[in-house]
Every structure is written in structure tokens, then in C-alpha cells.
Amino acid sequence: MGLDPQVADALRSRLAEVANRAVLTIIDEVPSYAGSLSGRMGEVIRNAVQLALGGFLTLATRQDADAPKAPAIEGAYQLGRGEARSGRTVEALLAAYRVGARVSWRDMADAAVAAGIDPGQLARFAELVFAYIDELSAASVAGHTDELESSGRVRQRNLERLARALLTGAPADAVNAAAERADWDPPVTLTAVVLPESQVSAALTALDPRTLQSSDDVPGLPEGHASLLAPGTGSAGARPALLRSLQGTDAVVGPSTPWLEAAASHRRALRCAALGLEGQVDADEHLAALLLGADPEARADLRARVLAPLADLRPSTAEKLTDTLRSWLLNHGRRDAVAEELFVHAQTVRYRVGQLREVYGDRLEDPAFVLDATLALA
Structure with missing residues (x-):
């Protein structure tokens, strides 16, 4: 009826x-x-x-x-x-x-x-x-x-080629030509996003329609993951808006860069993904970890050199003094802060710092040594 x-x-x-x-x-x-x-x-x-x-x-x-x-x-x-x-x-x-x-x-x-x-x-x-x-x-x-x-298939292939050119750092003239062939209007910035393949469809729904995705294998990309390039305006609110759009995903978001420098954003996102962090990750919030992890072998050598004076001590004593040295450096010598962090009495901190001064001598006041030790133990 x-x-x-x-x-x-x-x-x-x-x-x-x-x-x-x-x-x-x-x-x-x-x-x-x-x-x-x-x-x-x-x-x-x-x-x-x-x-x-x-x-x-x-x-x-x-x-x-x-x-x-x-x-x-x-x-x-x-x-x-x-x-x-x-x-x-x-x-x-x-x-x-x-x-x-x-x-x-x-x-x-x-x-x-x-x-x-x-x-x-x-x-x-x-x-x-x-x-x-x-x-x-x-x-x-x-x-x-x-x-x-029909007509869209050709453009999609051109968009995928453009994405690969950007992700691999192709010369600017080649990238500009690829953008023209794809009928793609370049934005002010591009931000690389690395995320699980299972989350790509949901992310594309939330992102700017001009977001690029390469269908080819991208060097350095973890298995089961995909790379996107999200357009931005370069304004102060653009990045927070992008991060909100990706809420609920395990996306690693690289820095926002001028669009022709998108490969740099992608390299940063890949390095940040290698840190093994969980949930949504903003690479801009992990710059120190990225810097310290850039050359693991060099960092290991630096740590060994900084801690060499403790090598002759008992392992348990060396471990306690290493923890104390690290906390003392990061807390700028504030005894109470060190005691709180290490869960020990302030007098214990005083005793251990005295041991460190006996071992290291004037080097604890040397800015160059302080820098090396901070980087090695951070």
C-alpha cells in the first residue's frame, strides 16, 4: 500500500x-x-x-x-x-x-x-x-x-606516479611535470603519514581529497604499511587539524614540509616508525629520540667512552653510579630531584656524587664532557 x-x-x-x-x-x-x-x-x-x-x-x-x-x-x-x-x-x-x-x-x-x-x-x-x-x-x-x-584510471595512475616521485625525492622539474600530468594542484605543504594498510581507507575518508598514495613498494616502508602524503596550507592550525583527522589510527605523522620536500617528511616518519612507539605518533614530539637514534653505533661508542672510568668498579656499584650520573646531569645537579627520581635518600645521592667526583674529577665541570655524558645516557 x-x-x-x-x-x-x-x-x-x-x-x-x-x-x-x-x-x-x-x-x-x-x-x-x-x-x-x-x-x-x-x-x-x-x-x-x-x-x-x-x-x-x-x-x-x-x-x-x-x-x-x-x-x-x-x-x-x-x-x-x-x-x-x-x-x-x-x-x-x-x-x-x-x-x-x-x-x-x-x-x-x-x-x-x-x-x-x-x-x-x-x-x-x-x-x-x-x-x-x-x-x-x-x-x-x-x-x-x-x-x-575510464577517464579516471589514467589520472589515478598519474597520481600514483606523482606520489612515488615525491616519496623518492625525484628532481623538482620531474615532480612538477608529474603534477601537471596528474592535473594535481600542488598545496603549500605535504606531510608524510605512515600507517597500517588496514587503516588507509578510513584515513583517506578523513583527509583532504588531494592526499596522495603510492601503489608501488616504497623503500624502507615496513611490511603491511602504506605511505600517504597529506596536503596542508602551512597555517598554524593545519597540523593540529591533520592530527585530529587521524585520531584512532596508528599513523606515524612526519613533519609538514614544502611540498617539493615531501621526501624529507617521509624519511623522518619512517625513522620515527622504527622507534616502535604505539598509537598515533607525531614525529615532531620525538625529535630528541630521533636524534639520539640516528647513529646507534656512534652512541654506543660514546656511552662506552663516558663510562670507561667506572669499568674497574663492581658491576652493581657501576650501575648505581651510572644511574646517579644520568639523573644528576638531567636534573642539573638538584639533589632532591635526583633522590626523588631514584627513590633514595638525599644523603645517598650526596655520597654517590662524591664517588663520581673521585672517579671523574674536574671532568664533571667540563661542558664538553657534560654534553657527551648527557647524550650518551639520555
């Missing part, structure tokens, strides 16, 4: 309002659509939503459950092709459908209840709404796929 005409009229009177709220929510909740409200794209999205809802109401009031849906299906198919040409992923497109369906159903159900729909018809109405949305989203995915498999 079709939808009651009185209920349908009440719903139709609110189509523009429902469509506008759905579009606003999509733009707010799906990062790939951020900034799409104004201009031609915003109008296209708003009209597409309103047309789809209007087509649904026309079908819902028909007695024939198999009433033709060709205009709406064709519109959804063309929407999918257009989104592919705009560089948006199919994940972003489906996310927009999920958000739009949720908002539209909530508003339309409220209006239907206010218009006096009975419970049985409301349940049938819900079935029709979500079946209709499924058909539209499937048509959009088909359009998106067809576009990528």
Missing part, C-alpha cells in the same frame, strides 16, 4: 528544509566535503538530495511498489561519476549517504508522525526509505567505479 497522500504532502512541504539539514550535516561530519557548502558544488549537492527525496515521495505514494525509479537511479549514477572526477573516494561518498540517510529519516519520520501516520505505515515507510537509499548508493558506487575505470 502506498503512503497516505496527506502524509506525503506534509513531507513534501519540508523537502527543502530536510535536504538543507542533510547537506549541512554531511559537510560537518564527512571531512572530504568540508568547504563544499558555498558555490556551485554546494548547490549541486543540495539539489541532488532534494531531488532524491522528492523522487522517493512520488514513488511512495504510488500503489505499484515496482514503480520506475530510472530518473533517480540515473541521477545517483551521475553523482557517483561526478564525485570520482572531483577526486573524492568511494568511502567518502558512502559516508555521505549514511549521514544523509540518518538525518533525512529522522526529519521525515518526525514530520510523518506529526501528520498522523499510523505505526504500521511508519514501519513500512522506514523499509521503503532505506531500501531506496541502498539503491541510490549502489548506483552512485557504480558510477564512481565506471568513472575511475
Whole structure:
């Protein structure tokens, strides 16, 4: 049985309002659509939503459950092709459908209840709404796929080649030529992101549509991981926004660099990934660890040289004095701070520092030795 005409009229009177709220929510909740409200794209999205809802109401009031849906299906198919040409992923497109369906159903159900729909018809109405949305989203995915498999396929290959050129540090003229072939507008900055392959789809949904990914093996990349290059504006708030977009992932985020220097960001991200840290990792917060780990053999040699005067002591004594020397250096000689860190009495610290002075003598006051010891023991 079709939808009651009185209920349908009440719903139709609110189509523009429902469509506008759905579009606003999509733009707010799906990062790939951020900034799409104004201009031609915003109008296209708003009209597409309103047309789809209007087509649904026309079908819902028909007695024939198999009433033709060709205009709406064709519109959804063309929407999918257009989104592919705009560089948006199919994940972003489906996310927009999920958000739009949720908002539209909530508003339309409220209006239907206010218009006096009975419970049985409301349940049938819900079935029709979500079946209709499924058909539209499937048509959009088909359009998106067809576009990528035709004209989009060539551009995708060019984007992948551009990503590899940037990640491997190709000459600037070669990178610029690759960007032109890919019809890719260079941003102010690029930030390398290394993350598990299983998290790439979710990350691409949240990141700028111009984000690049290389499909080839990238030298130095851990097995099971992928490299992305996320565009940025260079503004103060751009990096915090990028990190928020990657919340919930195990992404290692390199520094933001001028776009032609993206290879430097990628090298830093790979070195930071090698530290074995868990969860989301901002390479900018681990510069000291990266510096100290840059040449492990040199650091080991430096440590051995710094601790050489303790070599003749009993191992347990040498270990205690090593811990005390490290804490004493890092706490700038503040006895109470050293005692708190080592869980010993301040007098014990005083005694151990006295032992260190007997072993090292004036070197404890030598800035060059202090620097070597701090780096070796940090």
C-alpha cells in the first residue's frame, strides 16, 4: 500500500528544509566535503538530495511498489561519476549517504508522525526509505567505479606516479611535470603519514581529497604499511587539524614540509616508525629520540667512552653510579630531584656524587664532557 497522500504532502512541504539539514550535516561530519557548502558544488549537492527525496515521495505514494525509479537511479549514477572526477573516494561518498540517510529519516519520520501516520505505515515507510537509499548508493558506487575505470584510471595512475616521485625525492622539474600530468594542484605543504594498510581507507575518508598514495613498494616502508602524503596550507592550525583527522589510527605523522620536500617528511616518519612507539605518533614530539637514534653505533661508542672510568668498579656499584650520573646531569645537579627520581635518600645521592667526583674529577665541570655524558645516557 502506498503512503497516505496527506502524509506525503506534509513531507513534501519540508523537502527543502530536510535536504538543507542533510547537506549541512554531511559537510560537518564527512571531512572530504568540508568547504563544499558555498558555490556551485554546494548547490549541486543540495539539489541532488532534494531531488532524491522528492523522487522517493512520488514513488511512495504510488500503489505499484515496482514503480520506475530510472530518473533517480540515473541521477545517483551521475553523482557517483561526478564525485570520482572531483577526486573524492568511494568511502567518502558512502559516508555521505549514511549521514544523509540518518538525518533525512529522522526529519521525515518526525514530520510523518506529526501528520498522523499510523505505526504500521511508519514501519513500512522506514523499509521503503532505506531500501531506496541502498539503491541510490549502489548506483552512485557504480558510477564512481565506471568513472575511475575510464577517464579516471589514467589520472589515478598519474597520481600514483606523482606520489612515488615525491616519496623518492625525484628532481623538482620531474615532480612538477608529474603534477601537471596528474592535473594535481600542488598545496603549500605535504606531510608524510605512515600507517597500517588496514587503516588507509578510513584515513583517506578523513583527509583532504588531494592526499596522495603510492601503489608501488616504497623503500624502507615496513611490511603491511602504506605511505600517504597529506596536503596542508602551512597555517598554524593545519597540523593540529591533520592530527585530529587521524585520531584512532596508528599513523606515524612526519613533519609538514614544502611540498617539493615531501621526501624529507617521509624519511623522518619512517625513522620515527622504527622507534616502535604505539598509537598515533607525531614525529615532531620525538625529535630528541630521533636524534639520539640516528647513529646507534656512534652512541654506543660514546656511552662506552663516558663510562670507561667506572669499568674497574663492581658491576652493581657501576650501575648505581651510572644511574646517579644520568639523573644528576638531567636534573642539573638538584639533589632532591635526583633522590626523588631514584627513590633514595638525599644523603645517598650526596655520597654517590662524591664517588663520581673521585672517579671523574674536574671532568664533571667540563661542558664538553657534560654534553657527551648527557647524550650518551639520555
